[in-house]
């Protein structure tokens with residue numbers, strides 16, 4: 001019996017919205033608002049008559065707090081789901097605070113303009129103090145903790161798959177499987193093939209910023225940073241097979257290092273094929289991944305934004321992507337005085353996702369947990385004032401919901417470990 005405002009209507013939002021519409025008992029009414037309203041209207045048209053959820057649409061520029069406040073006042077939701085881009089996290093959090101509404105998102109804050117001097121100064125200090133140089137980090141959103149506490153509101157950060165489900169796996173492992181967790185390796189394998197020589201399976205700008213950055217991991221209480229793609233491993237993934245995977249910096253390492261007591265090492269690996277890496281290196285070498293504006297024939301052009309306009313939209317990859325994903329966490333540690341290992345993971349089939357919601361598995365594996373995170377807030381199971389990541393909540397209802405809503409998980413007690 002809830003009303004929700006969903007901001008963004010791209011690949012991930014499309015899957016999340018369809019899952020909300022399969023769960024009309026909780027999502028009685030949704031308003032979809034995005035920069036391009038026609039995309040919201042198209043989705044509404046597709047869903048109407050097939051769901052009991054009442055759907056309305058609006059146009060909004062989520063970079064503008066006043067516009068957001070006017071929209072929230074008009075819609076009067078109990079929760080705002082931010083499924084736009086990480087660039088909008090802070091403006092949407094500000095608007096939620098002004099209007100007294102709970103907040104959630106699927107990725108932590110990152111500025112669109114990395115030349116902004118105010119941001120730059122804090123960023124350079126953080127690089128020095130913390131020891132990793134990714135453009136995204138939790139400090140900006142954790143700074144809202146007291147404001148959300150005082151307002152009696154909850155902000156749930158990063159309820160996608162990774163971040164998101166991977167942290168629920170960690171909380172579950174800590175609660176049920178281990179007395180002490182010593183190491184966590186998060187593995188993100190996409191064994192899907194879309195047939196293009198080069199395309200990204202979520203927003204290209206955010207994706208390419210993430211994977212072209214230096215890698216880093218957490219070990220013995222501090223960050224270790226290494227050149228991009230310099231640590232490579234081979235891994236035999238259940239239902240996918242042998243894949244090359246590379247160590248990346250990833251946002252959930254930062255919160256898990258704080259929230260899993262005694263953890264000695266946390267790493268994140270993602271699989272990439274040769275074609276993807278060769279294209280990315282080439283694009284980087286010629287300057288196409290630059291995020292600053294360059295002058296071209298009297299216009300200001302940001303190369304990575306121009307590249308996004310040339311690449312296939314991730315939301316259109318659904319019909320042509322075949323294969324499976326396998327994403328999960330390998331834990332080592334101690335249970336009842338004995339050494340123990342476990343891999344908790346989900347396998348998802350691109351074509352099955354497409355048949356169900358018209359999206360490939362990356363949008364699906366992010367959109368389903370976005371809906372589940374929203375449901376946890378709406379039904380009161382995860383309500384506590386402040387700003388929190390997924391592992392800070394009771395994992396069991398979220399883990400049950402993953403099984404129920406399309407992302408069943410399994411545990412291997414004898415997994416192949418990563419060197």
Ligand code: NDP
Nearest residue numbers: 008009010011012035036062084107160161162163202203
């Ligand atoms: P898309 O680019 O497909 O969609 C983004 C949507 O946000 C579009 O509808 C876009 O509008 C809208 N938008 C962008 N800027 C604004 C703005 N200023 N005002 C209003 N709307 C705006 O991205 P994805 O769906 O691939 O990704 C969505 C989010 O999910 C991202 O934050 C991404 O980082 C995150 N993600 C998280 C994952 C996880 O596992 N946790 C995995 C994958 C993604 P328009 O149509 O006009 O462009």
